[in-house]
Amino acid sequence: MTATIDAPATGPTFMQVSGARKVKDRIATVLVYLSFAVAVIPLVWVVYTVLVRGLGATLSATWFTESLSGLLGRDPGGGAYHAILGTLLQGVVCAIISVPIGIMVGIYLVEYGGNSRLAKTTTFMVDILTGVPSIVAALFVYAVWIAIFGLPRSAFAVSLALVLLMVPVVVRTTEELLKIVPTDLREASYALGIPKWRTITKVVIPTALSGILTGVMLALARVMGETAPVLLLVAYAPFINTNIFEGNMASLPLMMYVERNNPTAAGTDRIWGAAVTLILIIALFNVLATVLSKYFAVKTK
Amino acid sequence: MAKRLDLKDVDIYYGKFHAVAGVTLSVPPRSITAFIGPSGCGKSTVLRTLNRMHEVIPGATVDGQVLLDGEDIYATSVDPVSVRRTIGMVFQRPNPFPTMSIRDNVVAGLKLMGVSDKKKLDELAERSLRGANLWNEVKDRLDKPGGGISGGQQQRLCIARAIAVQPDVLLMDEPCSALDPISTLAIEDLMSELKKEYTIVIVTHNMQQAARVSDQTGFFNLRATGEPGKLVEIDDTEKMFSKPSEKATEDYISGRFG
Ligand SMILES: Nc1ncnc2c1ncn2[C@@H]1O[C@H](COP(=O)(O)OP(=O)(O)O)[C@@H](O)[C@H]1O
Numbered sequence: 001m002t003a004t005i006d007a008p009a010t011g012p013t014f015m016q017v018s019g020a021r022k023v024k025d026r027i028a029t030v031l032v033y034l035s036f037a038v039a040v041i042p043l044v045w046v047v048y049t050v051l052v053r054g055l056g057a058t059l060s061a062t063w064f065t066e067s068l069s070g071l072l073g074r075d076p077g078g079g080a081y082h083a084i085l086g087t088l089l090q091g092v093v094c095a096i097i098s099v100p101i102g103i104m105v106g107i108y109l110v111e112y113g114g115n116s117r118l119a120k121t122t123t124f125m126v127d128i129l130t131g132v133p134s135i136v137a138a139l140f141v142y143a144v145w146i147a148i149f150g151l152p153r154s155a156f157a158v159s160l161a162l163v164l165l166m167v168p169v170v171v172r173t174t175e176e177l178l179k180i181v182p183t184d185l186r187e188a189s190y191a192l193g194i195p196k197w198r199t200i201t202k203v204v205i206p207t208a209l210s211g212i213l214t215g216v217m218l219a220l221a222r223v224m225g226e227t228a229p230v231l232l233l234v235a236y237a238p239f240i241n242t243n244i245f246e247g248n249m250a251s252l253p254l255m256m257y258v259e260r261n262n263p264t265a266a267g268t269d270r271i272w273g274a275a276v277t278l279i280l281i282i283a284l285f286n287v288l289a290t291v292l293s294k295y296f297a298v299k300t301k
Numbered sequence: 302m303a304k305r306l307d308l309k310d311v312d313i314y315y316g317k318f319h320a321v322a323g324v325t326l327s328v329p330p331r332s333i334t335a336f337i338g339p340s341g342c343g344k345s346t347v348l349r350t351l352n353r354m355h356e357v358i359p360g361a362t363v364d365g366q367v368l369l370d371g372e373d374i375y376a377t378s379v380d381p382v383s384v385r386r387t388i389g390m391v392f393q394r395p396n397p398f399p400t401m402s403i404r405d406n407v408v409a410g411l412k413l414m415g416v417s418d419k420k421k422l423d424e425l426a427e428r429s430l431r432g433a434n435l436w437n438e439v440k441d442r443l444d445k446p447g448g449g450i451s452g453g454q455q456q457r458l459c460i461a462r463a464i465a466v467q468p469d470v471l472l473m474d475e476p477c478s479a480l481d482p483i484s485t486l487a488i489e490d491l492m493s494e495l496k497k498e499y500t501i502v503i504v505t506h507n508m509q510q511a512a513r514v515s516d517q518t519g520f521f522n523l524r525a526t527g528e529p530g531k532l533v534e535i536d537d538t539e540k541m542f543s544k545p546s547e548k549a550t551e552d553y554i555s556g557r558f559g
């Protein structure tokens with residue numbers, strides 16, 4: 001008997017998970033799954049609808065190789081080659097202008113700007129530009145390029161509006177990625193007697209390149225789907241035009257918009273076909289972004 | 302070629318903060334000088350002043366003279382970039398360039414100085430890697446990324462990179478503090494070899510290391526946080542560790558520090 005009395009009155013060392021915590025855990029789990037569903041369902045739905053309605057058109061033999069030149073609204077056949085070409089041209093011209101500007105501004109902000117007035121002002125402007133809706137960018141280009149300079153509506157004007165949308169994204173991406181390049185590396189380079197600008201081009205940029213390229217590709221994909229600039233700044237052409245400075249030029253969003261006024265079955269096919277193609281191109285750029293990022297990523301093996 | 306360094310009344314600042322005050326010392330050529338002292342007393346700061354790396358930090362300034370064989374490296378006509386080519390540095394954490402291969406890491410400095418002959422670069426890469434006792438370990442994977450080798454090997458790669466540009470002086474800031482004992486020994490052996498050709502200044506937390514490798518030891522201390530660090534004394538390593546002139550040095554070395 002004495003032995004039991006002397007034994008210390010301690011319970012087991014570890015407690016059980018309390019009921020309240022189990023309940024909270026359940027609720028949190030359910031909420032997380034619910035949010036996931038809310039986010040994914042519309043996405044799947046959109047992709048599904050677009051594919052079901054548009055895939056047929058894109059599978060026709062001529063979709064990727066022919067324009068709609070010479071076809072009437074109700075005529076089946078033809079393709080979206082003119083619009084694909086337009087979208088890619090406008091996007092690439094935009095990228096050729098935006099990428100150097102954006103990367104250089106990013107480099108200035110991180111490597112040279114410091115806390116200077118100019119750097120702060122630039123950051124502020126970039127912030128504002130990031131929030132500018134595409135219709136405003138398009139109107140601005142319209143006002144300056146067409147109304148003031150008296151130049152014609154053209155694919156180039158579209159590219160300029162896209163530049164306004166793309167530059168802030170490239171600046172931001174470059175800035176963020178340069179910031180995470182360790183100071184150690186810059187110092188290692190300076191200590192070898194490598195001047196600052198060569199340190200930036202040979203050490204800092206290559207280290208951040210993979211991320212910057214990914215950002216650029218994603219921004220480009222985003223910008224190529226923009227609709228407001230093409231509605232305002234260039235007229236639709238059902239034929240192929242490769243002159244970015246003159247004449248009408250199609251693009252996928254513009255083709256969809258124009259064909260909306262075409263009540264025939266051919267018109268419906270073209271709208272959904274163009275939608276599938278646009279999603280496809282954007283998806284392709286995303287894949288390209290991943291591939292480039294893998295290729296240029298810092299390797300350790 | 303190895304050159305001597307003289308500091309005369311050097312004061313070092315981070316903006317308004319007076320980090321180190323009144324340092325005067327001489328570093329003879331072809332020798333190893335060790336800086337010891339408690340954390341935060343300004344050892345790294347002094348070291349970075351010796352090759353004008355200090356001013357890379359915004360607002361950081363230096364007063365006084367730092368002479369390399371009698372020539373003031375802080376004279377207004379002197380380009381800091383050329384100073385850093387002459388006085389190389391190895392950092393506490395190994396920092397090979399992650400985008401470059403082992404070979405390209407070693408010759409990075411040379412390439413940017415305009416050496417472009419591939420054969421010559423290969424030769425110099427081999428010589429520097431041999432000089433850093435790393436050649437045998439990496440000779441079969443020279444084109445593999447510099448970040449893919451062990452920490453100790455990375456640090457020796459950084460040493461190879463620093464000696465590839467053939468500096469006159471080599472500065473090392475706690476080069477072994479991130480390494481295991483075996484890698485540490487490898488680097489200590491290497492230092493003893495390197496001092497035949499270079500003037501070496503090393504900061505170390507490890508007093509046995511200072512005693513093992515250095516010819517001359519300087520003890521830094523600071524009276525209280527917020528006050529500038531000072532050079533308490535500098536003397537032959539043997540003397541510093543047997544009968545230092547200052548009580549503070551003796552206390553620090555014997556572990557009676559507080
Ligand atoms: N980049 C910096 N900016 C401001 N103060 C610094 C900087 N680096 C070091 N210091 C300060 O300078 C003093 C000396 O630091 P440091 O030279 O790193 O000491 P140690 O290498 O002896 O440990 C410390 O008070 C530290 O806080």
Ligand SMILES: [Mg+2]
Nearest residue numbers: 344345346504
């Ligand atoms: Mg230090």
